[in-house]
Amino acid sequence: MTAAVVSRVAGQAVGLRVPISGMTCASCVGRVERGLGAVPGVQRASVNLATETAEVFTDGTVALRTLTQAVEGSGYSVPERAIDQLKTDAGN
Ligand code: 9UX
Numbered sequence: 001m002t003a004a005v006v007s008r009v010a011g012q013a014v015g016l017r018v019p020i021s022g023m024t025c026a027s028c029v030g031r032v033e034r035g036l037g038a039v040p041g042v043q044r045a046s047v048n049l050a051t052e053t054a055e056v057f058t059d060g061t062v063a064l065r066t067l068t069q070a071v072e073g074s075g076y077s078v079p080e081r082a083i084d085q086l087k088t089d090a091g092n
Contacts, residue, residue: 013060014058017056019052020078022076023049023076032047032071035071035073036067041058043059
């Protein structure tokens with residue numbers, strides 16, 4: 001699974017595609033979406049169980065580590081290699 005910045009809007013809004021591991025059911029999806037959605041600066045989080053991916057839109061002020069911590073706080077994880085790729089793509 002490749003992590004990637006999927007969009008930058010007006011130089012501010014940033015869309016990130018973040019791999020999530022550990023999800024096994026629809027309730028897991030809800031947990032991860034709520035956890036990410038509660039992070040200040042996150043505008044929308046949409047999780048796909050089948051692809052084990054979260055699409056997260058932020059206002060550009062959210063540190064990647066904050067997102068991974070939110071995922072972990074919900075009981076799931078972001079694969080290490082994906083995090084490295086995201087840092088490269090997002091420049092943070
Ligand atoms: Mo999904 Mo239910 O892992 O505990 S099976 S939330």
